[in-house]
Amino acid sequence: MIKTPVYAIALMAVGALIVSFQIYYPIPLLPLLADHYDVSLSAAGWISGAFGLSYALGFLIFGPLSGSFGRRRMMIWGMAALVAATAALWRVNGFEGVIALRIVQGLTAATFSPVAVVYIAETVPEKLRPTALAVVGGSFLLSALLGQIFGSAFGGSGDLTVIFALSALAYVAFGILLVLLPAEPRAPGGITPAQVYRALPGLLRNPFLARAFVIGFTILGTFVGYYAAISIHLGDLVRNAGFGMIEVRYFGLPGLILTFFAGPIIRRWTAARVARAGFIIAATGLVISGAAPTLAIVLAGNVIFVAGIALCVPAMIFYITALSPANNGLIIAVYSFNMFIGASLGPQLVVAMRSLGFFAVCLVFAAILLAMGAVIRAAPAPSDGMGSAANA
Secondary structure, eight states, X not given: OOOOHHXXXXXXXXXXXXXXXXXXXTGGGHHHHHHXXXXXXXXXXXXXXXXXXXXXXXXXXXXXXXXXXXXXXXXXXXXXXXXXXXXXXXXXXXXXXXXXXXHHHHHHHTTTHHHHHHHHHHHSOGGGHHHHHHHHHHHHHHHHHHHHHHHHHHOTTSOOHHHHHHHHHHHHHHHXXXXXXXXXXXXXXXXXXXXXXXXXXXXXHOHHHHHHHHHHHHHHHHHHHHHHHHHHHSHHHHHHTTOOHHHHHHTTHHHXXXXXXXXXXXXXXXXXXXXXXXXXXHHHHHHHHHHSSSHHHHHHHHXXXXXXXXXXXXXXXXXXXXXXXXXXXXXXXXXXXXXXXXXXXXXXXXXXXXXXXHHHHHHHHHHHHHHHHHHOOOOOOOTTSOOGGGOO
């Protein structure tokens, strides 16, 4: 066993990156996938959506169950199942078979993501916890960009078999590293899954958590939807400027750097304030990005938009984990479910609005984010003393 907190943080961050990217790599490939599988653009979107919806549903199953089964054990066995599901995809060519196995793949992937956040909250020393949660949350967000870059690099023909093969190999290596993690301090068992789920109505009545759960739908939904809109609407603009879709994603990376500094910012300014600022910054970036039909303006707005989202993601994770530490498994499960439902439906919403144009999509998403900034409120100080997160 490797018991240093840094190892656990780094490993959970890597896992967040390589597991969640499965939602995102099809997004820049939607037109190519539609041609490759001879289906409509909307149907091709379900290569991402089928994984995302089952992934989100799995959070509600495996997040609460991990308290009884064991966080570390759940992640290890889940990774083995994810390897099998991903390897099976490598052998399937038909569209219906790919969709069916993407559903299975999403369910098995859900044994990692919500459990990893709770594992960090339970095992990392208190003074490192805001930074740890920011790093892991940042990796979930980084996966949205790197996943699209990865998809553009290895799926340019619309054939996904190389991506499936590389993914399976990465999960094998990661599963071996998971074995070296120490078990969480609390022994598995004790509280039954039924007892965990019975706490849900009370959590939903908590006004601060209820707002956070609503906000969860919008963060990744607008983020993923924005890049889907670029792929659908701005292909000619990007190509005429001598760029490819993969280079457009690169321009979002500088904004993501902000997420790795979010821990100290949250401790100083409170989670609610940082989240509100992030929503305003992201909405501003969207308006700028859609305001003028030049690639330079689009990319400038892209950086600002991503920077805002990079503040929102870790701030909201810190916000919800500080509200009720005893119920973190269930809280993370519900919040993550909402986030990845949003991520799955974002591209579908953009396809539904494609007749309105790119600027209209940006304005709709900006309005959603500004509304979420108005919804979040400062929560009472958590009992564990961690958060000045309270007094915004």
